Amino acid sequence: MIDTPPKGPAKPDPTGGSDFVGAARGQCPRCGAASMFDGFVRFAPRCDDCGLDYSAFNVGDGPAAFLTLIIGTIIVVLAVWLELAAEPPFWLHIVLWVPLTTLLVFGGLRIAKGWLLIAEYKRGAREHGGRDPGARPSDSDRVDGSK
Numbered sequence: 022m023i024d025t026p027p028k029g030p031a032k033p034d035p036t037g038g039s040d041f042v043g044a045a046r047g048q049c050p051r052c053g054a055a056s057m058f059d060g061f062v063r064f065a066p067r068c069d070d071c072g073l074d075y076s077a078f079n080v081g082d083g084p085a086a087f088l089t090l091i092i093g094t095i096i097v098v099l100a101v102w103l104e105l106a107a108e109p110p111f112w113l114h115i116v117l118w119v120p121l122t123t124l125l126v127f128g129g130l131r132i133a134k135g136w137l138l139i140a141e142y143k144r145g146a147r148e149h150g151g152r153d154p155g156a157r158p159s160d161s162d163r164v165d166g167s168k
């Protein structure tokens with residue numbers, strides 16, 4: 022079942038008004054229960070409290086691509102700055118940047134994925150079985166090879 026945000030008079034936002042905070046807490050965008058994640062960055066199939074189907078949303082790889090670019094830029098700028106300012110031994114770069122990068126990627130991925138799911142819910146964006154239901158069948162969908 023495809024769920025849409027409720028229409029009518031504005032109701033209090035179950036995520037507390039901040040998509041970022043709601044994502045960090047893993048809150049369901051419909052009821053506010055902390056049920057969005059089944060693991061650290063893996064979505065649960067549905068909300069345990071209200072039944073919202075999280076698999077109907079297509080978050081995709083967008084958050085990972087943005088995080089790679091943003092975190093990569095931050096880490097490289099900091100590493101170059103540190104090298105030019107203090108010329109530390111190479112092992113210090115390893116000890117600093119590897120754990121920091123890992124922490125930022127995993128923490129940021131959870132928040133970015135949750136934030137994107139909340140944004141899709143609030144704007145009514147949905148995935149319909151992988152393609153637009155109004156789209157014409159493509160040649161690859163035909164089993165008999167006819168055109």
Ligand SMILES: [Zn+2]
Pocket residue numbers: 049050051052053054056068069070071072073
């Ligand atoms: Zn819910």
